[in-house]
Amino acid sequence: MNETGATLPSAYSAEAAGAASAAKAGSEAPSLRSTSLAILTQNLTRRFGRLRALDEVNAHIPKGAIYGLMGPNGAGKTTFVRVLLNLVNPTSGSATVLGYDVVREPVKVRQRVGHVAALQPLWDWMTVRDFAGFMRGCYPRWNSEAVSTVLDRIGIDQAATLGVLSRGQRAVVAIAVAVGHEPDLLILDEALTGLDPIARREVLRNVIDAMQAEGRTVLITGQDIADMERICDHVGFLVKGRLVLEATLDDLKARVKRIRVEHPGEAEVLVPAGAFQIERRPRETVFTVENYAEALLSSLDGPGRRVSAANLSLEDIFIDLAQAHMKGQDMAGAGGKLPPNVPGHGQEQAPAEQL
Amino acid sequence: MLMYYYNSTEAMFDSIDPKSALPIYRQITDQIRWRVAAGVFAPGDRLPSVRELASQLLVNPNTIAKVYRDLERDGLLETRRGDGTYIASDAIALAASERTRIIEEELRSIARDVRAFGLSDQAAMDLFRRILNREAERKDRR
Numbered sequence: 001m002n003e004t005g006a007t008l009p010s011a012y013s014a015e016a017a018g019a020a021s022a023a024k025a026g027s028e029a030p031s032l033r034s035t036s037l038a039i040l041t042q043n044l045t046r047r048f049g050r051l052r053a054l055d056e057v058n059a060h061i062p063k064g065a066i067y068g069l070m071g072p073n074g075a076g077k078t079t080f081v082r083v084l085l086n087l088v089n090p091t092s093g094s095a096t097v098l099g100y101d102v103v104r105e106p107v108k109v110r111q112r113v114g115h116v117a118a119l120q121p122l123w124d125w126m127t128v129r130d131f132a133g134f135m136r137g138c139y140p141r142w143n144s145e146a147v148s149t150v151l152d153r154i155g156i157d158q159a160a161t162l163g164v165l166s167r168g169q170r171a172v173v174a175i176a177v178a179v180g181h182e183p184d185l186l187i188l189d190e191a192l193t194g195l196d197p198i199a200r201r202e203v204l205r206n207v208i209d210a211m212q213a214e215g216r217t218v219l220i221t222g223q224d225i226a227d228m229e230r231i232c233d234h235v236g237f238l239v240k241g242r243l244v245l246e247a248t249l250d251d252l253k254a255r256v257k258r259i260r261v262e263h264p265g266e267a268e269v270l271v272p273a274g275a276f277q278i279e280r281r282p283r284e285t286v287f288t289v290e291n292y293a294e295a296l297l298s299s300l301d302g303p304g305r306r307v308s309a310a311n312l313s314l315e316d317i318f319i320d321l322a323q324a325h326m327k328g329q330d331m332a333g334a335g336g337k338l339p340p341n342v343p344g345h346g347q348e349q350a351p352a353e354q355l
Numbered sequence: 356m357l358m359y360y361y362n363s364t365e366a367m368f369d370s371i372d373p374k375s376a377l378p379i380y381r382q383i384t385d386q387i388r389w390r391v392a393a394g395v396f397a398p399g400d401r402l403p404s405v406r407e408l409a410s411q412l413l414v415n416p417n418t419i420a421k422v423y424r425d426l427e428r429d430g431l432l433e434t435r436r437g438d439g440t441y442i443a444s445d446a447i448a449l450a451a452s453e454r455t456r457i458i459e460e461e462l463r464s465i466a467r468d469v470r471a472f473g474l475s476d477q478a479a480m481d482l483f484r485r486i487l488n489r490e491a492e493r494k495d496r497r
Contacts, residue, residue, distance in 0.1 A: 066415055204413045211416055212406055226373040231415050253378060262471075306471055311376040 038063045038185050038217035039084065043093035046079055053079040055241035056093065061219060061234065066211060068228035068249075069221045071238035072322055077221040078117075080238065081189045084219075085115060098184055111139060114183035116174045116203075118190035124163030131162060132177055139181035150176035154202050168199025175206045185217045186210055192224045200227070207231060229314040237318065239325040249314065256317050257292040261285045262306040272296065276324040288312070288320050368403075371412055379414055383422045391431055391446050392453040402432065402440040 039061035086106035269285040278287040390396040409416040
């Protein structure tokens, strides 16, 4: 039941993490991939001059997922999307969207993808109706009723020209049109950024509605982490062009915890390898771990001590991880990637992996 | 204008807080459990469909589906084929144990603080009794 949702995607991070699961996945792996991944990139790299906008990215986005791609400004999120849409070519590596190679079959990809970008250039002189009609001509199928429903819900007049609409209204027009051809994959690139609450709500609602169709996938990039936490079931973190982490949200939240050890006086608390954001104070030691297991608490416990593990919101996790990576802190020697989802522990030392 | 109501007894939900450290799954589960315990949700009340509630609370539909599935397994909800999800008919009996469970959970966390602060059992009990009395007086005044 719920296990299927939780373990299936982890199998992909396990694949990415390498050897351990290769044996488990066995010969079925390739067919599994082609049927259950909406997006797969292999060592995807894009350079702009000396800048590596994308650096050996291995992303696995399962069909039916709402995948949030997060990262600080300039991390490579938009370049990632642009490669998927073949607006820029990869320098090396490959990307497959819905089974099609983005370089060899860009048209097949684009016909199946709906895309909303921040501040998307819309033709200001066109009416909403003409714009929808124009977009309709680009795709084999079109659901006019769905488009009208979305526009009517927040009272956008289809006879209005795009130029007179507010930024929020334009965002709603963009998403209404992006789902008009009932895409198998919907990509929102920074589309929630800077929207007023009503438009934001409407865009989120459209994403959720779009997900009601079987097997549809959504990729969202941005920094609106609270919104991502609402709707995403998978997350990836890009830092300086590297995908430093990819996990299901449930898995991530179960594993990343803030540990607090209160001790009566000065004490040298043995912080586990791979811990980060470590704060040592006279009577308490606090740090974040990426591989929480209950056994950790008892190992830290002692006379007069109080040990606790706190949940972190996705926003907290994001800030902790991003800061640790920006500082170049070594994350358990594994580039911060969570180890394969194995129910047992003893995973504290993740297999070293070169990303 | 013609208005259509699904069902006047359809359960209402509070919005969730994605920034809370409490996972969204727990926030929604707790809302249902608490309301069943307090009798706000009564047996036979219809819950919104997964789709409606996901859209209303703006959360991933899979999260709602998991909440419903887990609460159904615990006997608080029941699904009538092709009709929707309802507060289970024996939720009344469960409400009593739900009440005990929720209070117990809160008290356990208070007990940990009592121990950590080195408060005596007697002092803690006296304090609790005083608070209970004060609450009773406040209710009487209203």
